Amino acid sequence: MKVRRLGNSELEVSSIGLGLMGMSPGIYGQTNDEESIRTIHSAMELGVTLLDTADVYGNGHNESLLGKALQGKRDKAIVATKFAYTTNYEKIVGHPDYIQKAVDDSLRRLNIDYIDLYYQHRVDPNVPIEETIGAMSDLVTAGKVRAIGLSEASVDTIKRAHNIHPISALQTEYSLWSRDIEEEILPVVRYLGITHVAYSPLSRGFITGEISNFKDFGDDDLRRFMPRFQGENFQKNLDIVSEIQNMAKEKNVTPSQLAIAWTIANGALPIPGTKRQKYLEENVGALEVELTPQDLVRLDSINPKNTVYGNRYDDNNMKDLSL
Template structure:
């Protein structure tokens, strides 16, 4: 008989939203690259996660698009829905190949997207509704104002932002409390530590790192790259190219050596490092395999001393390569700020 593992709980934000310390990112179940995953197998992964104590699922209307929501809706039919908290995102209306994202934060679209997600998921209330990317053409106050109305209508419980700047976070939080900010944070992507994370902590906002295993690199290392599909977008990422990749493989081996000493896997060590950053941090590693799911859950029980934290950070400091290519970096971060509300009102 398999031992029952009780995953610790953590609170996101200051409004009482409590979730498992490890979440499950579901994007890979409806990949933007590679072949579609068998639906029934993905449903089994989700249901197994919940059985093992993971209560926090993350999706978006973009994933698939829309098919991810359908899978989750089927996985959560019946009483199982009451055991978990569901986060989804809206705001990117389309994304295809190398085409630019179409971002929309218009209040009318906010409500349209919410109603569509409720229908696709087969639920009557979304626990955490994120703005997936920030619309630079409209004041964030208007977008969050529409979300506030959805809270009042009982269609969503909590509001989140993704890839937002400190200024945008502050302005949004002034309209309605922001419960969580989703951002990329891992041993090899740490730029959010400079301003975004301190802003969240000042305002009492929870932090939800996506890609906490470095796009899967700290899970499989060199083997990951060897098995990339031809259309896998990660092939274009600077960290996976040329000399950067060769250098980062050495970093992986050093992390692997440290993990062996800790009697855990490299992925568990990487996730444990994030979990030790504070009780306001809830990473959402994605997986399509139950074996990897169990490993990820196990990271919640890996203890690191201050000396070990310093050691792993010194290893990760040697990572080379930007987060994305220059063109994609511009697209990713340019959504951070929006026009002032005053200029919109005066127009």
């Protein structure tokens, strides 16, 4: 397994991670804890160390699931989790006293002594970032956390945060479908030596070509509520997918592998999410995909100006990005 350093920290992580969010109910369809744990174990056996969860995924279920999977295998994992959203995504909180409790709750559910990478899931506009990062820095000093990260933060927040304590990772949505951070955020992240962790690198499964109809989403599937998957947008966006499918076929790889390889070629550490061993193995295969300069030009032309139809979140959630 290819490895890389996480930001300026001392942590070494696999060049591809595993996103666990979809292993909790109410996200991407039905789940099965036994199958999910088998998938986490397979990931570790393949050398995928970076396991990404959050306290709010399944309101604690996701962390508890990872806690079970980690029993006897803690040393094979780089555990990344997040705080800030309260139960059911009701509020975003960045107060130091909230963080103190959140970290202890996460450690208890994960059943471990320390978290390798602790992210603020979203920035709290009512708390200066210096206060939040100061509290996260105290957790590093206390040995509860090894490195800290931000998710979907603005350039200004990243710079101010990095002045208080080195930020090791910035997690943002990034895929052939979501390239809005390329202009302003990525240059700063690269300059500061922060690892860019790409979430939803398969655009929540859409890029794989497995989803061809809105009806493929069950009643409790959160993609139903995302503008990109709704109404006319869904059909128009399928055209972009078909271009990725054509190119993948020509290169004798799968669309998922092509999409993930593209994020890696752009410097990211992708964390594709799946609850299935089959998809996990396929996705890890992206590390072997070689993209020529011509391939990159062609991929670049698929969605050069971020012309996907519809926002990636509904209006309520869009306002919490880039704060």
